[in-house]
Amino acid sequence: MAPNNGDDQAAAEAAKAAQEEAARKSTTKGALFKAFAKRSAKSEDRAAPVRAGQLLKRVGGSIKDAAKAVGRSPRTFKRWLDGQATPKADSNEALNRANREALVPEGRRKRILASADDRYLVEDEESGQMRFQKPEGVTGKGGFVLTAVIRISKDERERSVNLGPYLSSDHMQELMDAFMAGNERAAVDVLEEGLENWVPEAELLSTSSLSFSPVEWESEDE
Missing domain, CATH: 1.10.260 (434 Repressor (Amino-terminal Domain))
Incomplete structure (x- = not known):
């Protein structure tokens, strides 16, 4: 019987997808530990x-x-x-x-929640996609920075992206809840939503690090 190349290809693609998912979850867990707990995830071993x-x-x-x-x-x-x-x-x-x-500690939790502020994220009426629309004269600093290997189309490389303007404090609460529960998939979901709001085609492959500081918006008129 001739080999079924279609089945072999499907199996290879499924294996690759499983490996990428495992990498997303394990690296995100490690980054969350370092950012939130200031410890290595290996402490749980x-x-x-x-x-x-x-x-x-x-x-x-x-x-x-x-x-x-x-x-x-x-x-x-x-x-x-x-x-x-x-x-x-x-x-x-x-x-x-x-x-x-x-x-x-409580102080760190507050800073984590304050590291996202999506007040200037609006939904495009035609595409339904989210886009960042900051008024002229408004500047921002701080935020929730994801450093990760991200694939956009065929461009796969490490990038640092400030997801603070693309997520809300509720998202950060979800991320913190996921960390506390040991739910890596739920944590990845939050990061992927932020990336989708940033660039819809962005795909998270592995997380290198996370950092946070309160988002502050300032107007030139103030």
């Missing part, structure tokens, strides 16, 4: 007693408070801390999430 000890320190040394942050009993948390028990999958994720929550 450490043994449960280490991560339990880190959380205990971050909540001020109270086993009761640490257990409450994870949603488990103090006795169970103490057993993880002492290495007498290993958290099951759902408890392990709860421990990781509690550490993520503890690693992002």
Whole structure:
């Protein structure tokens, strides 16, 4: 029987798409950790007693408070801390999430939310696509900067794009929620929406870094 070149090509394309998706999610997770938590994502690979000890320190040394942050009993948390028990999958994720929550202080959360402001993003009536339309005399500074390998048509290279004007504070809340939940796909969705508002053909391949500072719009008349 002759080989089915069409099936082979489809399988190769599916494999490539799966690899690109894995790269998008893993690199976005790493960038979020560095930007939001100031830590490496590899910290979540450490043994449960280490991560339990880190959380205990971050909540001020109270086993009761640490257990409450994870949603488990103090006795169970103490057993993880002492290495007498290993958290099951759902408890392990709860421990990781509690550490993520503890690693992002309130002041940093406010700066993250303030790093996007889409007041000058308008929908084109004919195409339905979003476009940036800043009035003359208005200047801006700050924002949410994505440095990533981005493909536009056949041009695939690393670019730094300020997505601050192309996203809202609600988007940043979604991004922060995705980080806290360990939901890399939801985080990628936010970045991809910002890129689509910037250039509809832009495709995120891998995330190198993220940075943020409050967006500030200023008018020459002020």
